[in-house]
Amino acid sequence: MKIAIVHDYLNQFGGAERVVCELAQVFHDAPIYTSIYHPDLTWPGLTHSHVITSWMQNMPLTKRGFRALLPLYPAVFSHLKLENYDVVISSSSSFAKGIEVGQNTIHICYCYTPTRFLWYPKDYLSRWSMGGVIEGLLTPAMGYLKRWDLEAARKPDYFLAISSVVKERIEKIYEREAKVIYPSVNTHRFRVCYRSEDFYLIVSRLLPYKRIDIAVEAFNHLNLPLVIIGDGPARQHLQRLANRNITFTGYLSDPEVLDYFCRCRAFVFPGEEDFGIAPLEANACGKPVVAYRAGGALDTVIEGKNGLFFKQQTPECLAASILQSRNVDWDPDAIRAHAEKFRPEVFHRNMAEFVDEVASKKTYRS
Incomplete structure (x- = not known):
């Protein structure tokens, strides 16, 4: 079977780019089409891919200011026609789903979310320090881009969603059915740790929408140790909020992060994400998660088994759940077993089986 992969852009160290690396392992002969690829700005898993x-x-801004080019991406993918493939998989949170395929080609969209800057603009702009600049560039084109996005969403034969909440968004905004196939977590990198030190852990980019401020205020009140790994434009503000019991490490190497995962008492996840890899990485070390009851965490946290929820996104509610978690007799092996359900082999098998299934009942476009 001849397969191709399409992705929006490959110039970030993000979760979607990790998925592309996994897709390249499942379909190792598949070429990868994209608007922009800078190997130094994304994961190394694509070095052997075409x-x-x-x-x-080669346009300016494609390394650091590529979001300023957002109005141009529809032209890239609208004019990309992939006819000589049995199956094309578009890996997309925005534009790649808008490709053209041949009459005999099956198009599967693996969707991370409906295009966020169009349908959830306030949420999208809060993620970036230059949100105001991006908003100024997008506003004149917003009507056209929404129409283009809805038309592009009609092109895939099948939609796959990374979580239940994304499935609901696809069905609401695009009026398309979607099947959930969870992204993978590389559980092989982690080991179960049976001893814990009395500190809590956050591993995250420090951006406003991550709501690290809630955790800082909660731990200020609790006066319990909190370690925050990561960096970003919100760091200075968060450091000004934090008391001495809260430590900011900046970015750390993978072995250093693993060491903190192993030693922490629990992982704190105060934001709302489409899926959320870091909580499952903590689970892979046998550590429970205290997460906001929303988004992808609804699919990955089983209350009382591998973590606890807090229901309102407030410091008070988070603090109460932290105290509750201290009274639970957590089972590290059971927590690790839960994380194993998201290991790469499961994702590989689910994707391969889905492609085989839809290819076996292929119907031709008229």
Whole structure:
């Protein structure tokens, strides 16, 4: 079977880019089409793949200011026609689903979310320090881009969603059915740790929408140790809020992060994410999670088994759940077993089986 993969852009160290690396392992002969690819700005898992870029590749801003080019991406993917493949998988949170495929080609969209800057603009702009600049560039084109996005969402034959909440968004905004196939967590990198020190852990980019401020205020009140690994534009503000019981490490190497995962008492996840990899990485070390009851955490946290929820996104509610978690007799092996359900082999098998299933009942476009 001849397969191709398409992704929006490959110039970030993000969860979607990790999924592309996994897809490249499942379908190892598949070329990867994308608008922009900068190997130094994304995960190294694509170095042996055949990556094909667009005319945007050599434009200014494609490394650090690529969001300023958002109005141009529809032109890239609308004019990309992949006819000589049995199956095309678009890995997309925005534009890649808008490709054209041949009459005999099956198009599967693995969707991380409906295009956020169009349908959830306030949420999207809160994620970036230059949100105001991006908003100014997008506003004149917003009507056109929404129409284009809805039309693009009609092109895939099948939608796959990364979580139940994304499935609901796809069905609400695009009026398309979707099946959930969870992204993978590389559980092989982690080991169960049976001893814990009395500190709590956050591993995150420090951006406003991550709501690390809630955790800082909660731990200020609790006066319990909290370690925050990561960096970003919100760091200075968070450090000004924090008392001495809260430590900011900045970015750390993978072995250093693993060491903190192993030693922490529990992992704190105060934001709302489409899926959320870090809580499952903590689970892979046998550590429970205290998470906000929303988004992808609804699919990955089983209350009382591998973590606890807090129901309102407030410092008081989080603090109460932290105290509650201290009275639970957690089973590290059971927590690890839960994380194993998301290991790469499961994702590989689910994707391969889905592709085989839809290919076996292929119908041709008229």
